[in-house]
Amino acid sequence: MRYALLLSYDGTNYGGWQIQKNAVTVQEKLTSALEETLGYKVNITASGRTDSGVHASAQVCHFDADTTIPPEKFADAFNFRLPDDISVLKSVRAPEGFDAVKSAKRKTYCYRVYISPQRLPLKDRYSVRIKFPIDVEKLCECAKMFEGEHDFFAYCASGSQVKTTVRTIYSVEVKTQITGDVLEIGIYVTGNGFLYNMVRTLAGTMLYYSAGRISREDIARSIEGRDRSAVGKTMPANGLTLESVDYGIELF
């Protein structure tokens, strides 16, 4: 029987989703919790790997198990064995043929920044400080340039092995909030898939554009000319959160 979990985690203390030798990972912690609960080996597949330090407010994963525990009880049972920074929010029996990777239609990531002359410790865990002024109108203008099907080669870390660097971005939305004299910005990117470091480089490029450091021509060159020298800085991992995975059905 296949089951699906909705999962949230604070990525600060993890080397990303995927099990690896030299770092503690979310997949490792979750696998241990499931195996201790169920009593046998379990393979867990997430909608996609999140990188070291990246957070998830709603990651989706699946696993196969043969158990009499009702699926809606999984969340409580697993959370009991998980560390405080990983939590199973919901658990269900997966629909026929469901696969957390292959069935995923769209994913939304959010990159969060705030503008302040000094560090704000209460913001720093989930967003990144920008010291230079940001023109929000230009940020929204730049957002539009990325929507659609494009070759995001220039936005993919070199050395990553993928068949194609063409991806479709359905929307790039900019949400702002002002608290006191601090401007907080969330850049929400929804696409059919993302390359390694793609959202962090998109965010860096948008911020550079909005600060006048990158031109409209640079952006065109980065997409049409696949020119890595035309893009902005790849932003730090802690500002990035996987917000949702859309399967085209009400899964949970």
Place this chain on the structure above:
Amino acid sequence: MRYALLLSYDGTNYGGWQIQKNAVTVQEKLTSALEETLGYKVNITASGRTDSGVHASAQVCHFDADTTIPPEKFADAFNFRLPDDISVLKSVRAPEGFDAVKSAKRKTYCYRVYISPQRLPLKDRYSVRIKFPIDVEKLCECAKMFEGEHDFFAYCASGSQVKTTVRTIYSVEVKTQITGDVLEIGIYVTGNGFLYNMVRTLAGTMLYYSAGRISREDIARSIEGRDRSAVGKTMPANGLTLESVDYGIELF
């Protein structure tokens, strides 16, 4: 010459504001940073002590020093020597006769909770999970009962030594936000001063009232009868943040 600092800190890893033997404190870290920068002993006085694990988005403190460093440069100079979870936001030369404790007119604390059947790791650092349903209208109704000058004896941890337990609460405001299916609540309490654990016990009492666990009569008994058995649970420290200190002047 007297100087004033506006300070923010994430209290998670500190035994509160005040220097003590058995824990690392914010005052200790800040004192070290100032002394290393200035080259001599400095006494720092904050508007009030925050307890172990309590955060501050805008704490105010003062110190006396004899230096040629322009006051507006202090923030950068001190932050260079402070850990990431403490930050000086602004620094100024204090007005004549200013004292961070004695000149304070009002302080505002915020207690944050969220309602969710499971833990939300991305909320847990600065707010506390409530498992039972909360009636927001009843929460606002309860807020009104605390406004005004009252004897908050029942809301003060036993054993604390104060001349009087009478305090004036200027306002208790409830702000809500719904993200997905998660209700987040901020209880903002503004008063002329607070007793030990007072805001955390006020918050617990309001939440119990809104869940029907405490009656209007219990609240009356807690204030007029100074009855500690009539109040709700003292809520955990991590949900509490010192939001602002008002000196009746534009200090920064």
